[in-house]
Amino acid sequence: MSTPHESDGYLAHAPGYVANDGPKLITSRFEHSDSFTLQRYLATGGYNGLQAALRATPQEVHQQVREATLLGRGGAGFPAGVKWGFLPPGKHPYYLVVNGDESEPGTYKDRLLMERDPHQLIEGCLIACYALGLQQCFLYVRGEMALAQERITAALNEAYEAGYVGREIRGSDFSVDIVMSQGAGAYIVGEETALIESLEGRRGMPRLKPPYFPAAVGLYGQPTIVNNVETLSNLPWLLTNGAEAYRSYGSETSPGTRMFAVSGHLQRPGVYEVQHGVTTFRELIYGNNYCQGIRQGRELKMFIPGGGSSPWFFGEHLDLPLEAKPVGAAGSMLGSGAIVVMDDTTDAVKAAWRVVKFFARESCGKCTPCREGTTWLEQILRRILDGEGRPADIDLLLDIGDNISPGPYPAAAHGELEAVPFPPRQTTICPLGPSAVAPVVSTIRRFRHEYEAKITRRDPIPVMAVPAGAAL
Amino acid sequence: MKPDSASVFTTDNEARAVEIISWFPRPRSAMIPLLHLAQQQDGYVSDAAMRRVGELIGVTTAEVKGTASFYEMFRFEPVGRYLINVCTNISCLLCGGEELLEHACEVLGTEVGGTTSDAMFTLEEVECIAACTEAPCLQVNYRYRGRVTNTDFDRLVEDLRAGQTDIPHHGVLSQVHQRTDAEHRAGIVPPEQAREAPVWISRNSDTQAGD
Numbered sequence: 117m118s119t120p121h122e123s124d125g126y127l128a129h130a131p132g133y134v135a136n137d138g139p140k141l142i143t144s145r146f147e148h149s150d151s152f153t154l155q156r157y158l159a160t161g162g163y164n165g166l167q168a169a170l171r172a173t174p175q176e177v178h179q180q181v182r183e184a185t186l187l188g189r190g191g192a193g194f195p196a197g198v199k200w201g202f203l204p205p206g207k208h209p210y211y212l213v214v215n216g217d218e219s220e221p222g223t224y225k226d227r228l229l230m231e232r233d234p235h236q237l238i239e240g241c242l243i244a245c246y247a248l249g250l251q252q253c254f255l256y257v258r259g260e261m262a263l264a265q266e267r268i269t270a271a272l273n274e275a276y277e278a279g280y281v282g283r284e285i286r287g288s289d290f291s292v293d294i295v296m297s298q299g300a301g302a303y304i305v306g307e308e309t310a311l312i313e314s315l316e317g318r319r320g321m322p323r324l325k326p327p328y329f330p331a332a333v334g335l336y337g338q339p340t341i342v343n344n345v346e347t348l349s350n351l352p353w354l355l356t357n358g359a360e361a362y363r364s365y366g367s368e369t370s371p372g373t374r375m376f377a378v379s380g381h382l383q384r385p386g387v388y389e390v391q392h393g394v395t396t397f398r399e400l401i402y403g404n405n406y407c408q409g410i411r412q413g414r415e416l417k418m419f420i421p422g423g424g425s426s427p428w429f430f431g432e433h434l435d436l437p438l439e440a441k442p443v444g445a446a447g448s449m450l451g452s453g454a455i456v457v458m459d460d461t462t463d464a465v466k467a468a469w470r471v472v473k474f475f476a477r478e479s480c481g482k483c484t485p486c487r488e489g490t491t492w493l494e495q496i497l498r499r500i501l502d503g504e505g506r507p508a509d510i511d512l513l514l515d516i517g518d519n520i521s522p523g524p525y526p527a528a529a530h531g532e533l534e535a536v537p538f539p540p541r542q543t544t545i546c547p548l549g550p551s552a553v554a555p556v557v558s559t560i561r562r563f564r565h566e567y568e569a570k571i572t573r574r575d576p577i578p579v580m581a582v583p584a585g586a587a588l
Numbered sequence: 589m590k591p592d593s594a595s596v597f598t599t600d601n602e603a604r605a606v607e608i609i610s611w612f613p614r615p616r617s618a619m620i621p622l623l624h625l626a627q628q629q630d631g632y633v634s635d636a637a638m639r640r641v642g643e644l645i646g647v648t649t650a651e652v653k654g655t656a657s658f659y660e661m662f663r664f665e666p667v668g669r670y671l672i673n674v675c676t677n678i679s680c681l682l683c684g685g686e687e688l689l690e691h692a693c694e695v696l697g698t699e700v701g702g703t704t705s706d707a708m709f710t711l712e713e714v715e716c717i718a719a720c721t722e723a724p725c726l727q728v729n730y731r732y733r734g735r736v737t738n739t740d741f742d743r744l745v746e747d748l749r750a751g752q753t754d755i756p757h758h759g760v761l762s763q764v765h766q767r768t769d770a771e772h773r774a775g776i777v778p779p780e781q782a783r784e785a786p787v788w789i790s791r792n793s794d795t796q797a798g799d
């Protein structure tokens with residue numbers, strides 16, 4: 117077997133992950149250079165969570181996950197234990213689809229988990245399959261992530277060989293197959309119904325809702341659980357140590373830890389595992405343990421709290437804890453655990469334009485408000501940046517935004533976690549369209565003067581002297 | 589002359605295609621992995637390869653093309669040996685991604701989207717590649733480089749020209765392949781053939797809502 121590609125020293129040069137003194141539930145092996153091997157995994161408590169699960173009944177395992185209030189880490193923050201309960205009885209086979217498509221701007225944590233600790237993810241998949249009677253697991257890895265694909269495939273080969281995956285796992289009557297599958301470059305495939313379409317060998321376009329959850333109708337029309345890589349990577353620790361131990365970290369409503377990628381204008385950008393719910397944005401951005409402040413002593417201008425789809429935050433939001441409810445009440449979301457920090461040198465219009473350009477480019481084109489609306493937003497922002505903005509452009513931007521996503525966005529972020537309101541307020545099939553509105557509305561609200569300055573700034577138009585008597 | 593579609597894949601790759609299909613309950617699910625296999629072999633996805641993929645998974649060539657064209661990674665014409673993807677999305681924009689892209693254009697003497705005349709390099713501007721804390725960053729044939737300065741970029745190009753990296757040619761993704769024989773698998777069958785609750789569930793069925 118060929119050895120996984122090391123990407124010549126990339127990891128040493130730009131490690132991404134930065135360890136801190138907090139609890140390590142899912143990054144405990146990252147310090148080892150061979151963290152991705154079965155040997156290291158077994159030497160560091162690997163597959164103990166599976167053994168614990170196999171000693172319990174499937175229902176007991178599901179109950180542990182429910183009690184732990186393990187929140188989904190893919191973006192919506194929906195409790196995994198509750199989602200698992202949506203499987204309709206008796207409609208076998210059920211499937212597990214792992215969402216490893218990570219491509220939300222600013223998001224960088226699932227790739228680390230896949231590259232550095234693939235066995236932890238595999239063990240998480242096994243635990244979910246055992247608990248719910250899922251018969252096959254599909255690990256869908258983003259197409260562009262060659263190293264993650266190699267590490268996962270190598271780990272699967274090892275795990276099959278050692279009897280941790282496949283037929284009658286470790287001498288029990290539990291049998292499941294796990295297959296690594298790949299994407300091929302399309303952000304929208306991260307949306308779970310689009311992911312299922314892609315896994316069926318089709319164009320990755322979101323399905324019409326309802327049904328809202330693939331747990332009812334998913335892969336091949338069968339009940340399907342879709343979970344994020346980080347969500348599942350929590351299960352080995354959770355099953356080894358129990359729900360109570362899990363709940364001793366983080367806060368009451370957001371227990372455990374979470375990985376945050378903090379990027380942008382920082383002294384020490386990085387991916388940090390932090391206690392969910394108790395750590396604040398300020399600690400993460402300014403703390404010595406974490407990012408150590410804005411680069412070169414500059415001032416914070418704004419930050420994106422939860423990936424490209426989330427409405428933007430400012431200085432007054434720094435003391436909010438990294439917890440879904442208060443962040444939702446303040447009008448945004450923790451989303452995919454991606455914080456992008458911008459200092460006072462940043463052009464607000466340009467930053468908003470870049471995020472909108474992403475959504476315009478990635479719109480799958482299935483619904484008109486998104487396909488047309490995101491393109492218009494991008495073009496209007498572009499002309500404002502080019503000094504060709506028109507006085508009515510600000511209202512036009514807001515009006516287009518309102519067509520894609522009427523009312524406050526995101527509606528879901530204002531509700532109670534236990535009852536995420538579905539469908540969210542949008543005129544589109546999926547939330548991609550509304551996502552493009554967030555940066556526009558955020559920056560217009562706060563930095564309207566920057567827009568106005570760009571729009572009213574006119575380069576003087578040279579007036580040609582018209583010779584007297586010339587025909588006009 | 590058009591190649592006969594059965595000989596599009598090498599013998600090894602034809603066998604690998606069959607192996608890949610065997611991992612899925614329905615052959616069509618192997619669509620994307622098989623297109624990657626074709627691109628790995630030839631550096632792009634040829635019409636003949638799409639025809640063969642369609643035959644292997646039992647769909648029309650038009651359906652294969654329609655699906656393949658949705659996904660950005662698939663190329664339908666040859667590209668450079670090295671595809672350099674520079675990210676300019678938000679975190680990279682903040683840390684010099686646009687400037688890096690401009691520098692790359694100058695050094696390679698090509699526009700964004702262009703290929704150098706020696707067919708060594710194709711340059712693209714891409715969206716977030718999940719390395720945001722390492723901005724500005726890029727990928728060469730989907731292998732990462734982070735915190736890339738202009739000097740780093742120049743050295744990278746020199747090394748690639750001199751063949752001094754272990755980066756394989758365009759199209760090669762995972763160099764490890766999943767292989768486990770049928771005997772060690774749980775058994776992969778179409779959904780119609782798996783209607784029974786699995787044994788470890790039915791054994792606990794008195795309390796299981798699912799049965």
Ligand SMILES: Cc1cc2nc3c(=O)[nH]c(=O)nc-3n(C[C@H](O)[C@H](O)[C@H](O)COP(=O)(O)O)c2cc1C
Binds near residue numbers: 215218345548
């Ligand atoms: C446009 C869009 C893109 C998404 N991209 C991702 C992604 O890359 N990875 C991910 O895990 N979830 C993504 N999601 C969320 C998934 O639809 C789904 O909620 C998630 O995978 C469920 O896993 P979780 O409950 O464990 O969080 C995306 C959603 C939308 C609407």
Ligand code: SF4
Binds near residue numbers: 483549
């Ligand atoms: S909102 Fe956009 S991305 Fe989502 S389904 Fe509609 S067109 Fe596609």
Ligand code: FES
Binds near residue numbers: 221222677678680725
């Ligand atoms: S923004 Fe460039 S890698 Fe994420």
